[in-house]
Amino acid sequence: MNKEIEKVEEYLQQTEDEINDVAKKEFKIKDVGTANWVIEKCTKQNESFEFYKKSVKSEIERLNTELKEEEQRTKDRNSYLLYLVEQYIKEQKIPTKDTKTQKSVKFATGKFIIKNPTIEVVPRDNFETLKTYEPFINYLKECEDFELLNTKTEVKWGDIKKDITLDEDGNVIRESTGELLDFLTTKISPKELKVK
Numbered sequence: 001m002n003k004e005i006e007k008v009e010e011y012l013q014q015t016e017d018e019i020n021d022v023a024k025k026e027f028k029i030k031d032v033g034t035a036n037w038v039i040e041k042c043t044k045q046n047e048s049f050e051f052y053k054k055s056v057k058s059e060i061e062r063l064n065t066e067l068k069e070e071e072q073r074t075k076d077r078n079s080y081l082l083y084l085v086e087q088y089i090k091e092q093k094i095p096t097k098d099t100k101t102q103k104s105v106k107f108a109t110g111k112f113i114i115k116n117p118t119i120e121v122v123p124r125d126n127f128e129t130l131k132t133y134e135p136f137i138n139y140l141k142e143c144e145d146f147e148l149l150n151t152k153t154e155v156k157w158g159d160i161k162k163d164i165t166l167d168e169d170g171n172v173i174r175e176s177t178g179e180l181l182d183f184l185t186t187k188i189s190p191k192e193l194k195v196k
Contacts, residue, residue, distance in 0.1 A: 085112055115192035121164055121172055122187045131155045135183035143177070 029035050089096065089105055089112070096103040096114070103114045123133045130136055131154040140148050140155065148160045164184075165175045172184040 082112075086114060113192075117191045118189045119166070120187045120189065121161070121184050124183055124185045130157050130184075133183075136181075139181065139183065 029038060088094075094105055096105050101116055101118070103116075105112045121130070123130060123136070131150075133155065136155050137149065140146070140160075145160075148156050150156055163174055163176050164181070165173050166186065167173050170186055172181045172186065173179065174181055
């Protein structure tokens with residue numbers, strides 16, 4: 001191994017501060033063999049980094065899975081305990097602070113909250129968003145309600161949701177026209193018990 005290559009090996013073993021201060025000034029590539037060696041060394045370092053990156057990503061995935069599992073176990077454990085608190089509040093007829101969306105009781109160790117179930121209007125075929133749901137867009141075009149569509153052909157949900165109601169069977173109805181919007185349905189989220 002020639003002296004220049006030995007300098008590079010030393011350079012690679014040094015700390016970043018040492019490299020910045022000294023090693024960069026000492027090493028020069030003077031022939032094609034040394035240049036080839038440097039390229040090969042960089043390629044190996046890149047391969048080593050790619051392996052390290054895969055290893056880190058794999059560990060992150062493992063930890064995220066473990067975290068989700070522990071989160072679910074915690075929810076499961078707390079769910080029963082919170083249910084018992086809810087039953088205690090009902091049995092003892094403890095007054096709750098009620099709002100439109102929740103009830104709460106303040107204890108010395110924290111606030112117990114009972115979130116009311118909510119109903120959300122959603123597309124029938126589990127499409128991700130109402131704003132870009134094609135049957136809804138087509139319906140509004142047929143009704144010539146263009147003011148309820150964005151220029152990029154999205155439903156202006158914030159505007160039209162004020163005109164949507166549910167009948168006694170839970171069907172989605174456009175209140176202003178009385179039309180049944182059978183391409184929409186509802187999704188009910190269960191009540192939620194939590195402590196803050």
